[in-house]
Amino acid sequence: MSEPRVGVYVCHCGHNIAGTVDVEHVAEWALNLPNVVVSRENKFMCASTGQEQVEQDIKEFDLTHVVVASCSPHMHEKTFRNACARAGLNPYMFEMANIREHASWVHANDKDGATNKAKALVSAAVSRVIFHEPLEPMQVSIRPETLVVGGGIAGIQAALEIADAGYHVYLVEREPSIGGHMAMFDKTFPTLDCSACILTPKMFDVGAHPNITLLTYSEVERVDGYVGNFTVRVRKKAGMVDQDLCTGCGSCWESCPIRIVDNVFEAGLGHRKAIYRPFPQAVPKYPVIDVPNCTYYKSGKCRMCEKVCPTNAIRFDMQDEVVELEVGNIILTTGFKLFDARRVPNYGYGRLENVFTSLEFERLTNAAGPTEGKIVLRDGETPPQSVAIIHCVGSRDRNYNTHCSAICCMSSLKFAHLVMEKTGAQVYNFYIDMRPLHKGYEEFYHRIMDEGAQFIRGKVSEITDAARSPEEDGKLVVVCEDTLIGQQRRVPVDMVILAAGLEPRADAQAVGYMFGVGCGDTGFFTERHPKLDPVATVTEGVFIAGACQGAKDIPDSVAQGAAAAARVLGTISKREVALEPIRATIDEERCSGCRICNNMCPYHAIDFIEEKGVSRVNPALCKGCGTCVAACPSQVITGAHFTFDQLMAEIDGILVDVLSDQPIVEAV
Amino acid sequence: MTTRQGNMFFDRVVKATPGGELLAKCLQCGSCGGSCPSGADMDHTPRALFAMINAGMENEVLSSNTPWYCVSCYACTTRCPQQIPITDLMYTLKEMAIRTGRYDHPRAAKFSETFIGFVEQRGRSFEAGLATRYHLFHHPQQVVKLGLMGVGMLRRNRLPLRPKSIRGVDQLQAILTEAKAIAAREVEA
Numbered sequence: 054m055s056e057p058r059v060g061v062y063v064c065h066c067g068h069n070i071a072g073t074v075d076v077e078h079v080a081e082w083a084l085n086l087p088n089v090v091v092s093r094e095n096k097f098m099c100a101s102t103g104q105e106q107v108e109q110d111i112k113e114f115d116l117t118h119v120v121v122a123s124c125s126p127h128m129h130e131k132t133f134r135n136a137c138a139r140a141g142l143n144p145y146m147f148e149m150a151n152i153r154e155h156a157s158w159v160h161a162n163d164k165d166g167a168t169n170k171a172k173a174l175v176s177a178a179v180s181r182v183i184f185h186e187p188l189e190p191m192q193v194s195i196r197p198e199t200l201v202v203g204g205g206i207a208g209i210q211a212a213l214e215i216a217d218a219g220y221h222v223y224l225v226e227r228e229p230s231i232g233g234h235m236a237m238f239d240k241t242f243p244t245l246d247c248s249a250c251i252l253t254p255k256m257f258d259v260g261a262h263p264n265i266t267l268l269t270y271s272e273v274e275r276v277d278g279y280v281g282n283f284t285v286r287v288r289k290k291a292g293m294v295d296q297d298l299c300t301g302c303g304s305c306w307e308s309c310p311i312r313i314v315d316n317v318f319e320a321g322l323g324h325r326k327a328i329y330r331p332f333p334q335a336v337p338k339y340p341v342i343d344v345p346n347c348t349y350y351k352s353g354k355c356r357m358c359e360k361v362c363p364t365n366a367i368r369f370d371m372q373d374e375v376v377e378l379e380v381g382n383i384i385l386t387t388g389f390k391l392f393d394a395r396r397v398p399n400y401g402y403g404r405l406e407n408v409f410t411s412l413e414f415e416r417l418t419n420a421a422g423p424t425e426g427k428i429v430l431r432d433g434e435t436p437p438q439s440v441a442i443i444h445c446v447g448s449r450d451r452n453y454n455t456h457c458s459a460i461c462c463m464s465s466l467k468f469a470h471l472v473m474e475k476t477g478a479q480v481y482n483f484y485i486d487m488r489p490l491h492k493g494y495e496e497f498y499h500r501i502m503d504e505g506a507q508f509i510r511g512k513v514s515e516i517t518d519a520a521r522s523p524e525e526d527g528k529l530v531v532v533c534e535d536t537l538i539g540q541q542r543r544v545p546v547d548m549v550i551l552a553a554g555l556e557p558r559a560d561a562q563a564v565g566y567m568f569g570v571g572c573g574d575t576g577f578f579t580e581r582h583p584k585l586d587p588v589a590t591v592t593e594g595v596f597i598a599g600a601c602q603g604a605k606d607i608p609d610s611v612a613q614g615a616a617a618a619a620r621v622l623g624t625i626s627k628r629e630v631a632l633e634p635i636r637a638t639i640d641e642e643r644c645s646g647c648r649i650c651n652n653m654c655p656y657h658a659i660d661f662i663e664e665k666g667v668s669r670v671n672p673a674l675c676k677g678c679g680t681c682v683a684a685c686p687s688q689v690i691t692g693a694h695f696t697f698d699q700l701m702a703e704i705d706g707i708l709v710d711v712l713s714d715q716p717i718v719e720a721v
Numbered sequence: 722m723t724t725r726q727g728n729m730f731f732d733r734v735v736k737a738t739p740g741g742e743l744l745a746k747c748l749q750c751g752s753c754g755g756s757c758p759s760g761a762d763m764d765h766t767p768r769a770l771f772a773m774i775n776a777g778m779e780n781e782v783l784s785s786n787t788p789w790y791c792v793s794c795y796a797c798t799t800r801c802p803q804q805i806p807i808t809d810l811m812y813t814l815k816e817m818a819i820r821t822g823r824y825d826h827p828r829a830a831k832f833s834e835t836f837i838g839f840v841e842q843r844g845r846s847f848e849a850g851l852a853t854r855y856h857l858f859h860h861p862q863q864v865v866k867l868g869l870m871g872v873g874m875l876r877r878n879r880l881p882l883r884p885k886s887i888r889g890v891d892q893l894q895a896i897l898t899e900a901k902a903i904a905a906r907e908v909e910a
Contacts, residue, residue: 450802485750514755534754
């Protein structure tokens with residue numbers, strides 16, 4: 054092999070680097086490093102002139118390796134790799150030295166120190182880069198089918214976008230119907246559209262779409278494979294109703310003698326039967342039997358539904374069915390869980406009968422709900438004359454959830470409007486900060502103020518029925534400090550609505566683990582980049598959308614559902630994706646077959662080949678994390694682009710005497 | 722470490738209180754003021770006092786009656802969404818007010834001293850003694866009115882007439898003597 058010829062480029066990044074690091078000096082000094090044939094500085098390496106300089110020098114100086122000292126590889130590694138590729142150099146013959154995040158920004162008060170550190174980092178990169186090997190990205194084909202997990206509004210939107218584009222979608226939903234939380238709401242802010250009126254057409258489209266296979270009352274059990282080629286096992290729970298025969302006529306649930314409090318769809322306010330469909334517009338329209346509550350499964354008697362069914366669709370002996378799906382991409386839209394207001398004992402939910410949660414109020418005010426839309430106290434008949442709406446319940450509170458739940462300000466305003474419109478009651482909103490952030494939201498806030506709702510700035514400290522004066526007798530007293538006047542207030546009301554916050558679903562951790570998606574501090578699924586890649590995850594081919602990624606309202610959930618669909622359609626239309634060739638490989642000749650690496654791999658990428666007695670890495674699953682490389686007792690696993698030689702050379706390079714002006718002797 | 726440039730008072734309050742750095746995270750929500758059983762009698766609610774500390778209003782804060790009306794029920798602390806040690810901050814402010822002689826409420830300070838006197842003597846509070854001694858010394862004209870309430874409490878067994886002491890009071894007193902000596906050295910330093 055001919056002598057390596059390295060080009061070094063030191064970036065000013067405007068003042069970001071040059072304000073602290075002596076960029077000219079670093080570039081001049083780098084010329085002393087072994088194998089460096091050209092070294093330059095540039096105001097903005099990422100600009101087209103900077104990239105063109107690299108391309109020109111590769112041709113003119115016949116460069117074999119390139120080092121750019123600038124920002125984080127997360128920012129521009131791809132930019133410079135592409136520049137190398139355009140000039141005919143394998144893109145992996147490039148190395149980046151991060152002298153911004155690692156030098157100028159963290160040592161802003163120490164210019165000499167930052168400059169010396171920048172020199173050491175450049176030296177490390179130069180020393181390492183000559184050991185780089187040309188690598189070729191791996192192409193994998195993409196199956197055109199997509200799995201969407203969760204049939205709320207985000208999942209519905211994602212499924213419809215992909216199906217309308219002509220590709221097949223499997224939509225898996227845990228409950229007997231799609232619709233999610235949105236199906237429970239009466240009106241939606243800030244336009245006060247009827248929730249069902251805008252949702253049910255979409256639900257119907259999903260049910261009738263030729264490109265959508267709807268798997269309701271089903272759960273994903275296992276996921277294997279990798280981007281483009283996932284195998285997913287789904288358990289279809291036995292609903293005990295033959296969907297080919299059932300017409301959804303309703304005779305079965307009308308005659309079922311068992312009445313159960315519906316804690317899911319009716320938020321505990323209403324009832325359903327042991328054979329039921331959650332709500333009239335359910336998609337699919339077929340009911341399911343709630344086995345633990347059905348008399349037949351307890352005593353072997355009853356069978357009332359079977360007797361009245363005009364099409365003989367009841368199948369008491371139906372078994373769960375397990376189906377395997379082959380899909381290219383997965384979108385998780387598993388939604389949120391409402392904060393349990395019982396956890397705040399001083400608000401009295403569950404103890405004081407006229408304290409309601411936001412979801413209970415949604416059902417109370419819904420025309421299809423248990424009171425047919427009448428806003429009444431727990432006795433079922435008395436309309437309230439005064440209502441307190443408490444914001445931030447379980448949100449923005451280190452004792453519960455630190456995050457802002459993003460929707461409660463607006464839903465509280467909506468509740469205020471509905472209460473005033475339907476009952477004429479006086480409404481008090483107790484808030485810490487009003488956050489009506491999106492388009493039309495501030496205007497809605499003004500409208501509600503105009504309609505006569507009162508706003509009291511103060512986090513409620515207590516809700517009590519212990520009266521201190523005749524006006525408080527028989528009322529719920531909301532105690533707080535009105536922080537705008539700096540005094541305690543006691544506000545007697547008939548009804549309290551707790552705007553409970555949004556939490557990750559209870560099984561988010563386990564679901565995330567199954568799909569290779571992490572959960573952040575707040576427990577919601579973690580996106581690949583909070584700003585620039587909000588619907589992708591660290592696992593290629595797995596996307597997230599809606600409230601499973603963080604508390605958000607309907608418009609944001611819809612936008613994310615569509616965004617995730619666009620990402621999926623992008624890979625489908627390319628038919629294949631290029632995977633980074635930074636993977637581990639096992640030297641099978643020397644592998645002892647100890648299998649230590651098998652269970653260490655966080656991506657389940659290592660299989661044991663029984664007939665050969667050795668382990669093998671599935672390159673499509675491997676993320677190049679290096680765990681197996683470090684774990685292998687025989688040191689026969691190599692991480693491409695992170696070889697032993699490369700890392701040792703990098704360490705040698707970083708240890709050079711940066712203060713010496715003498716030419717540096719090659720260390721290795 | 723939390724610092725407020727040019728606001729040494731904020732820094733001193735934070736430094737003198739275990740967990741005090743959380744004060745910088747106050748949301749001004751008012752759950753402390755709303756929870757406080759003495760809130761109605763305070764010059765400023767705890768929340769307002771924290772805003773004043775943030776504004777560097779040392780004189781106004783240390784002459785406020787607010788810390789002296791704190792009954793250490795800890796309702797504010799358990800409910801604070803930012804887990805600020807509010808009750809402990811009140812102790813810091815009381816201590817600062819006594820040391821700099823800036824409190825405007827001699828009654829409150831004297832009540833506190835009488836209370837602590839019993840604790841030092843017996844290892845626990847003695848309400849009947851506290852009430853009689855404090856009122857006879859500081860405002861005897863109130864005695865008759867309060868005496869009636871005392872009789873009511875006596876009748877309901879809410880006001881034991883005999884003081885109780887803890888075991889090993891001498892050891893407690895030794896600890897307190899040593900603690901006072903340490904505090905005095907700190908003040909000097």
